[in-house]
Amino acid sequence: MKPMTAFSQLAVCMMCVGFFFITAQNTSLAQQQIPTGISANAPAPQNILSLLRIQRLTDLACGVTILGFPKEIRFSDAAAARFRIMAPPASEILVALALPLRLLCDKAETPLTFGAASAAWSERDSPSLGVTTFNPMLPQRLKVPASGVIFIWIGCSVSPAKTLRSGRYTALVQVEATLMNR
Amino acid sequence: MKRILFLLAAVVFVTAPFLSFAQNSASENALVSARVISSLSIAKNKDLDFGKVAQGVGAVAIAPDNTKAVKFTITGEPSESIKVTFTSPANLVSGSNTLPFTSNVKANTADVVASAAALTSGSNMDLGSDGKAYVYLGGSINVGATQPRGSYTGTFAINVEY
Numbered sequence: 001m002k003p004m005t006a007f008s009q010l011a012v013c014m015m016c017v018g019f020f021f022i023t024a025q026n027t028s029l030a031q032q033q034i035p036t037g038i039s040a041n042a043p044a045p046q047n048i049l050s051l052l053r054i055q056r057l058t059d060l061a062c063g064v065t066i067l068g069f070p071k072e073i074r075f076s077d078a079a080a081a082r083f084r085i086m087a088p089p090a091s092e093i094l095v096a097l098a099l100p101l102r103l104l105c106d107k108a109e110t111p112l113t114f115g116a117a118s119a120a121w122s123e124r125d126s127p128s129l130g131v132t133t134f135n136p137m138l139p140q141r142l143k144v145p146a147s148g149v150i151f152i153w154i155g156c157s158v159s160p161a162k163t164l165r166s167g168r169y170t171a172l173v174q175v176e177a178t179l180m181n182r
Numbered sequence: 183m184k185r186i187l188f189l190l191a192a193v194v195f196v197t198a199p200f201l202s203f204a205q206n207s208a209s210e211n212a213l214v215s216a217r218v219i220s221s222l223s224i225a226k227n228k229d230l231d232f233g234k235v236a237q238g239v240g241a242v243a244i245a246p247d248n249t250k251a252v253k254f255t256i257t258g259e260p261s262e263s264i265k266v267t268f269t270s271p272a273n274l275v276s277g278s279n280t281l282p283f284t285s286n287v288k289a290n291t292a293d294v295v296a297s298a299a300a301l302t303s304g305s306n307m308d309l310g311s312d313g314k315a316y317v318y319l320g321g322s323i324n325v326g327a328t329q330p331r332g333s334y335t336g337t338f339a340i341n342v343e344y
Contacts, residue, residue, distance in 0.1 A: 051206050063216065
């Protein structure tokens with residue numbers, strides 16, 4: 001057998017270190033998110049997905065809106081969209097929202113707008129206690145509290161023109177969260 | 183060359199855990215919805231006019247199905263529920279003189295007064311499939327022998343809302 005060069009030895013050493021990192025990380029993540037029923041050798045993708053989760057709690061329901069009359073749903077209204085983000089405590093996450101510009105009903109559409117204070121977040125599940133408002137059109141870098149939970153509320157304004165035809169208008173708002181390096 | 187590839191592979195292998203950690207993300211959607219409906223409008227076809235009434239005639243009534251009655255046409259979103267409120271004057275007034283007035287209000291989703299039902303203020307009713315509803319206003323006055331002469335008027339106010 002040909003002896004390994006110093007370079008080859010270094011490469012092999014780095015591979016071992018990498019394997020160690022993967023194994024160690026998988027182990028810690030599995031223990032953090034799923035205390036029982038999973039081994040340290042669980043596939044990495046499952047562990048990574050379990051690090052950060054978003055749940056939609058309520059949709060954004062503008063309700064009955066009369067033609068020619070604008071209607072605003074504030075983030076503090078019960079009709080506002082509500083999300084729960086679960087992330088590792090003390091980590092930082094980047095929250096970005098994909099906001100529709102209009103509501104659609106077949107081929108008809110009506111403008112949908114979001115103001116600079118249409119959204120808010122809080123570690124408590126109450127939009128009236130200690131919330132921080134933010135512009136939903138701009139990404140937010142948030143520090144995850146010790147509870148590991150962040151709630152987000154999103155309101156909007158809809159302005160159906162007088163000439164619009166009546167009907168049920170819909171669109172999707174998307175919340176995306178990315179866990180930043182710690 | 184082999185060494186370079188080997189080194190690159192090793193570097194990727196070592197940094198892979200950090201890359202996956204940095205790109206860890208999740209997303210979720212919420213539905214935004216609005217039920218857009220027509221605005222409400224209401225229009226009267228005429229005012230309620232008892233005409234000339236002689237002193238001492240006593241009770242004079244205009245029934246809701248009388249041609250002299252007022253018809254309010256409400257237009258809005260088909261089949262939508264609305265709330266109708268109104269205030270009726272207790273008296274018609276002529277200067278400092280008053281003449282007791284009692285309204286008689288009926289409503290229907292079709293323009294058929296014969297089958298209209300009595301309507302009290304604050305009641306809910308549905309618009310018809312054509313988005314219309316009708317309110318008919320009649321009333322009565324009682325003119326005694328000592329009722330001072332004059333032109334007596336009052337305002338009946340009606341409001342509709344979803």
